[in-house]
Amino acid sequence: MTCELALNFMLSSNFYATTCPNALSTIKSAVSSAVKKEARMGASLLRLHFHDCFVNGCDASILLDDTANFTGEKNAGPNANSVRGYEVIDTIKSQLENLCPGVVSCADIVAVAARDSTVALGGPSWTVLLGRRDSTTASQTAANSNLPSPLSSLSALITAFSNKGFTAKEMVALSGSHTIGQARCTTFRTRIYNDTNIDSTFATSLRGNCPSTGGDNNLAPLDTTSPTSFDNAYFKNLLNKKGLLHSDQELFNGGSTDSQVTSYSNNAGAFSTDFANAMVKMGNLSPLTGSNGQIRKNCRKVN
Numbered sequence: 001m002t003c004e005l006a007l008n009f010m011l012s013s014n015f016y017a018t019t020c021p022n023a024l025s026t027i028k029s030a031v032s033s034a035v036k037k038e039a040r041m042g043a044s045l046l047r048l049h050f051h052d053c054f055v056n057g058c059d060a061s062i063l064l065d066d067t068a069n070f071t072g073e074k075n076a077g078p079n080a081n082s083v084r085g086y087e088v089i090d091t092i093k094s095q096l097e098n099l100c101p102g103v104v105s106c107a108d109i110v111a112v113a114a115r116d117s118t119v120a121l122g123g124p125s126w127t128v129l130l131g132r133r134d135s136t137t138a139s140q141t142a143a144n145s146n147l148p149s150p151l152s153s154l155s156a157l158i159t160a161f162s163n164k165g166f167t168a169k170e171m172v173a174l175s176g177s178h179t180i181g182q183a184r185c186t187t188f189r190t191r192i193y194n195d196t197n198i199d200s201t202f203a204t205s206l207r208g209n210c211p212s213t214g215g216d217n218n219l220a221p222l223d224t225t226s227p228t229s230f231d232n233a234y235f236k237n238l239l240n241k242k243g244l245l246h247s248d249q250e251l252f253n254g255g256s257t258d259s260q261v262t263s264y265s266n267n268a269g270a271f272s273t274d275f276a277n278a279m280v281k282m283g284n285l286s287p288l289t290g291s292n293g294q295i296r297k298n299c300r301k302v303n
Contacts, residue, residue, distance in 0.1 A: 010289040015108075015130035020100035027109060030092045031116040034085075039228035042117035043181025044085040049114035050177070050282065051083055052107070054164060055143045057286025059135035060106035062143075063089060063299040076143030081217070082184065086300075089113065093299050106299035107132035111283045118279075121180050123230030126276035128283060133293035136302045150187040150245040154255045157247060164285060166278065172251055172260045173274040174282070178222040179234040183244055185210035185218040191246045197253055199241045206244075220244060235265035 016023040035042040052062040055073060062079065063086065064072040073079055089109055096104045108130050119125050148160040161171035189210055192203045202224065209218045221227030222244050223234045234248075238261050243249035252261040264271040294303050 011129035011131045011284065011287060013127045013129055016100075016104060020096065020103045022099060023096060023104050024112060026095050026099060027092055027112045028116045030088065030095065031113050032120055034088045034091075035117060035120040039121065039180075040182055041085060041088060042121045042228075042230075043177070043222075044083070045088060045110075045113045045117040046177055047181065048083060048085045048089070049110050050174075051079060051143070051147060052110055053282050053285045054146045054160075056135065056137075056139055057288070058107050058111060058132055058283055059286070059288050059293060060110060060132075060296070060299060061135040061138040063106055063110070064135075064138045064302065065300045067301075070138075071140050072138040073140055073143040076140045076147075078147040078149070079143060085113075089299055093296075097297060102295050102297065105132055105293075105295050106134050107287065109299070114283075115279070118177075118230055121228060121230040123179075124272040124276040126280050129280070131289055132287040133289060134296040134299075135288060135293055148247065150183070150247050151190065152247040152250065154250040154253070154257060157250060158256075164282075166281070168257055169260055169274070170278040170281070172257050172264070173271065173278045175248065175251060176232070176234050176264065176271055176275055178245070178248055179226070179230055179232070180228060181222050182219040182227070183222055184216060185220070186216040188220065188244050188246070191244070191249070195246060195249070197241055197249055198243075202242045222248070232264055232268040232271045235261050235271070239265055 052058055052060060055061060062073045066072050066075060092109050093106060112128050115126055115128050148157055157171055158168050192206045192210060193212055206220055223237060224242055225233040225237055237243060238249060238252040251257045297303055
């Protein structure tokens, strides 16, 4: 039996149908209201799931706070002062603990919130398989080594995703999540001052809010065209050398993924389908099931 088949016996779309029938609608309405309040939060919640799953699987390890004798993942390089949305997850968790105490895992909340965020900003939907349990450990080391950097080359991106079982095509589709969200100046400064494969007017406009020193936390949209709409504009921007991050533009820079970027720029439907399928696959990364892990009462700490 293949790994994936075995997994599907454990994770199922109706996992909470009898134990917490209102779980999904509760998550959806909390995500809708958070995204209505701040569109960027949709991107933040989507990214939270990615940064969880790429580090020892989709186990909510990213949500654990550091304590005197425990080092979590929140202060790893890719996450510190960068990953956000923790409070939205806390709110959802407390609502679900009131409804069905000890039933819905933090890992499942993060997975569903990622899907609901994408939909709230006009993107595709997909069926989230459920039944993940929460880790009792975290790994700052794995967070530092497994998550790709905004300075990554194309080959580094292909490798980081291949290490998790994704093809280059799936990596390009998942990168399309940068059709929403904002990045901090510190992540794109070298691109706008040093890279040559960037539209000069675009680079100049970004320098105004991202000086060569200072202003590290000043924000710019990852998709300059439609920053709060989940669409295929990200790929069209890459064709015009308007990728915000070095790693974005690497997808269309004379390399092996150019044709895939071109294809998505011309076919929003194909991008939506491939993105949704890749998200299901990401949500299936090494979940804790059965009696492994636990259902945390508070997502920030082990029971």
